[in-house]
Amino acid sequence: MEQIESPPFTSIAIVGLGLIGGSIALGIRERWSGCRVIGVDRRPVLAHALSSGAIDRAVDGLDGVGPVELIVLAAPVRQNVKLLAEAARHASDSTVITDVGGTKRDIVRAAAALPRPGSFVGGHPIGGGEKGGFGFARPDLFHARPWIFTPGAASSSAGLERLFRLVRGLGATPVTLDAEAHDRLMAFLSHLPQLTASALMQIAGSGAAADGLRLAGRGLIDTTRLASSPASVWRDVCAENADAIGEALDQLIQLLASVRADLKKGDAIDSLFDAAGRWRAELMKTQQ
Amino acid sequence: MEQIESPPFTSIAIVGLGLIGGSIALGIRERWSGCRVIGVDRRPVLAHALSSGAIDRAVDGLDGVGPVELIVLAAPVRQNVKLLAEAARHASDSTVITDVGGTKRDIVRAAAALPRPGSFVGGHPIGGGEKGGFGFARPDLFHARPWIFTPGAASSSAGLERLFRLVRGLGATPVTLDAEAHDRLMAFLSHLPQLTASALMQIAGSGAAADGLRLAGRGLIDTTRLASSPASVWRDVCAENADAIGEALDQLIQLLASVRADLKKGDAIDSLFDAAGRWRAELMKTQQ
Numbered sequence: 001m002e003q004i005e006s007p008p009f010t011s012i013a014i015v016g017l018g019l020i021g022g023s024i025a026l027g028i029r030e031r032w033s034g035c036r037v038i039g040v041d042r043r044p045v046l047a048h049a050l051s052s053g054a055i056d057r058a059v060d061g062l063d064g065v066g067p068v069e070l071i072v073l074a075a076p077v078r079q080n081v082k083l084l085a086e087a088a089r090h091a092s093d094s095t096v097i098t099d100v101g102g103t104k105r106d107i108v109r110a111a112a113a114l115p116r117p118g119s120f121v122g123g124h125p126i127g128g129g130e131k132g133g134f135g136f137a138r139p140d141l142f143h144a145r146p147w148i149f150t151p152g153a154a155s156s157s158a159g160l161e162r163l164f165r166l167v168r169g170l171g172a173t174p175v176t177l178d179a180e181a182h183d184r185l186m187a188f189l190s191h192l193p194q195l196t197a198s199a200l201m202q203i204a205g206s207g208a209a210a211d212g213l214r215l216a217g218r219g220l221i222d223t224t225r226l227a228s229s230p231a232s233v234w235r236d237v238c239a240e241n242a243d244a245i246g247e248a249l250d251q252l253i254q255l256l257a258s259v260r261a262d263l264k265k266g267d268a269i270d271s272l273f274d275a276a277g278r279w280r281a282e283l284m285k286t287q288q
Numbered sequence: 289m290e291q292i293e294s295p296p297f298t299s300i301a302i303v304g305l306g307l308i309g310g311s312i313a314l315g316i317r318e319r320w321s322g323c324r325v326i327g328v329d330r331r332p333v334l335a336h337a338l339s340s341g342a343i344d345r346a347v348d349g350l351d352g353v354g355p356v357e358l359i360v361l362a363a364p365v366r367q368n369v370k371l372l373a374e375a376a377r378h379a380s381d382s383t384v385i386t387d388v389g390g391t392k393r394d395i396v397r398a399a400a401a402l403p404r405p406g407s408f409v410g411g412h413p414i415g416g417g418e419k420g421g422f423g424f425a426r427p428d429l430f431h432a433r434p435w436i437f438t439p440g441a442a443s444s445s446a447g448l449e450r451l452f453r454l455v456r457g458l459g460a461t462p463v464t465l466d467a468e469a470h471d472r473l474m475a476f477l478s479h480l481p482q483l484t485a486s487a488l489m490q491i492a493g494s495g496a497a498a499d500g501l502r503l504a505g506r507g508l509i510d511t512t513r514l515a516s517s518p519a520s521v522w523r524d525v526c527a528e529n530a531d532a533i534g535e536a537l538d539q540l541i542q543l544l545a546s547v548r549a550d551l552k553k554g555d556a557i558d559s560l561f562d563a564a565g566r567w568r569a570e571l572m573k574t575q576q
Contacts, residue, residue, distance in 0.1 A: 126503060126504075126505045127505065127506075145505070146502070146503050148503065175503065177503075184495075185495075185496055185500050185503060187495070188491065188492045188495030188496045188500070189492055189495075189496050189500065189501070189503060189504045189505070189508055190504075190505055190507060190508065192488065192491065192492060192495075193488060193492060193507050193508045193511045193512070194507060195544070195547055195560075196484060196488050196511065196544070197507075197511050197564075198560050198561055198564035199540060199543045199544050199547060199560065199564070200480065200481060200484050200540060201564040201567045201568050201571070202543060202560065202563045202564045202567060203476065203480065203536065203539045203540045203543060204476045204477055204480060204481060204536075204567070205563075205564075205566075205567025205568075205570060205571065206567070207472075207473075207475070207476030207477075207480075207536055207539065208473055208476045208477050210570050212473050212476070212477065213477070213567075213570055213571050213574050214434070214574040215414060215434050215436065215463065215465075215473060215477060216414070216477045216478075216571060216574065217414045217415065217433070217477070217478060218415075219478060219481050219482060219485075219513075219514050220477055220478065220481045220571065221571065221572075221575065222510050222511070222513045222514070223481045223484065223485050223510070223511055223512075223513070223514060224481070224511075224564075224567075224568055224571065225507075225510045225511070226507050226510070226511060227564040227565060227567070227568040228564075228565050228568045228569070229561065229565075230561070231557060231558045231560075231561035231562065231565075234557060234561060235554040235557040235558060235561075238551045238552070238557050239551065239552045239554065239557075242551040242552050245548075245551055246548055246551060248491065248492075248495055249544055249547065249548040250548065251491045251495065252487060252488060252491045252544065253541055253544050253545055253548065255487045255490060255491060256483070256484070256487050256537060256540065256541050256544070257541055259483055259487060259537065260533075260534055260537040260538065260541065263526045263527065263530040263533055263534060264526070264527045264530050266523040266527065269519060269522060269523040269526050269527075270519045270523060272483075272486050272487065272490065272519075273486055273517065273518070273519030273522060273523075274519060275490045275493075276485075276486035276487070276489040276490045276493075276512075276515040276516075277515060277516050277517075277519075278493075279489045279490060279492070279493025279494070279501075279515070280489050280493075280512055280515040280516045281516070282493060282498050282501055283489070283493065283501050283504060283508065283509065283512065284509075286501050286502040286504065287509065
């Protein structure tokens with residue numbers, strides 16, 4: 001452990017203290033006691049964050065932040081795009097700005113269009129948990145998880161290098177990806193599973209009714225864990241990444257329709273389970 | 289604990305020592321040392337079961353079992369239907385026969401059509417695990433889980449009562465259900481989630497490719513846990529319950545298609561997440 005290493009940023013404003021923003025604050029606090037953390041959110045959330053020691057100072061808008069070395073936008077995706085313009089107005093040339101949203105093309109494009117973007121690097125920590133909100137934030141949320149950055153025209157390599165140091169300090173593994181590739185990949189790895197889990201929960205629930213659900217096994221419970229995700233995060237992701245998600249949904253719908261047609265054909269069912277089992281084994285290999 | 293209670297059956301033959309059959313053997317062994325357990329399977333499995341102390345005697349066919357008080361059919365669904373006729377020929381009038389298959393209409397109908405069915409009661413323990421086979425069997429697999437029985441024309445109430453005592457001894461909660469209702473309910477609670485998880489894994493895997501999978505989050509990992517289930521179990525379930533599974537799949541495909549059409553409509557996404565979140569909360573209430 002490099003406990004005495006100096007922090008990559010000595011002052012950080014985090015806009016949005018939900019699960020991700022709150023966990024970044026707690027992680028920084030645990031790693032670098034010398035780093036000043038300013039939280040921006042609504043008052044009840046700020047009170048919670050202050051009392052739990054996650055932040056040093058609480059303000060209810062970017063106006064009140066003052067000069068900081070890093071601004072992290074951790075609101076829902078579309079709000080981040082609006083906050084970016086505001087953050088850039090408050091930033092000096094040396095301020096680094098990043099976000100933690102689940103789609104990247106929109107905000108990277110918005111940054112490139114700003115007259116004076118500071119150094120903006122889009123970011124996406126692959127962590128998350130069953131439930132959103134500061135109450136579920138924890139300093140080790142990103143531990144051993146990838147943290148994707150999507151550098152664009154507005155990014156500086158010095159800013160990217162400092163962000164790499166920051167997320168390594170939070171236990172994450174930084175990775176870079178083109179924003180377009182990020183959004184397509186996440187449509188398959190994150191957005192499709194989320195929508196599928198939600199749709200499955202709705203159909204299984206209404207098909208079984210509340211009384212029938214007591215006979216559900218662990219399979220349904222695991223497969224629908226994501227169904228408690230907050231809509232507030234996902235309505236923006238669906239809108240911003242509709243083209244890529246649509247492509248992934250089309251593929252899934254087509255496969256389910258062919259499975260439905262072949263339920264009595266043992267060979268077709270075998271093929272589905274063989275392919276799925278092979279991909280599942282590949283997935284688990286990446287987690288070792 | 290009622291450790292000294294006499295076993296509901298003093299001799300039990302278990303045909304098929306996979307995850308379920310093996311776990312029943314181990315559970316009985318732990319609960320009632322006085323109960324004789326005879327395993328029927330292929331030789332390598334029998335060797336493993338004997339050496340681990342799960343069974344007292346190993347035979348490679350029902351022919352060799354001799355008189356027992358209970359026969360448990362724990363092979364894949366369609367094999368159980370064939371084994372039932374054989375088991376009934378070997379059974380005396382007092383022998384109880386049950387199975388552990390995931391569909392119930394087929395075997396309950398087959399039992400009613402037998403000239404001398406003994407007392408057959410269809411059964412379905414709601415347990416299971418990520419991987420099949422005796423190697424993953426464990427005595428507490430059924431602990432605090434429902435175990436559904438579907439009594440039919442061939443069932444005796446005395447047989448059902450003894451089966452209730454048996455599965456309570458394994459830690460399960462016995463429940464009775466009509467075979468038709470069971471199959472429809474399981475189409476929504478078990479078969480649909482299984483096929484959805486397998487299809488999702490195939491699409492996510494081929495969309496992301498092996499290299500992209502390293503950027504998957506916990507969401508995909510949990511949602512596709514079932515994708516490693518063995519095809520051998522599921523090809524029979526799909527064939528035997530095709531009508532009910534088809535209905536469930538149609539509903540899911542229709543919902544996914546409407547989500548796909550409404551990706552940019554925030555209200556539609558909100559509705560999906562609201563409904564799914566409510567059903568998920570109902571589901572978790574049943575697990576407390």
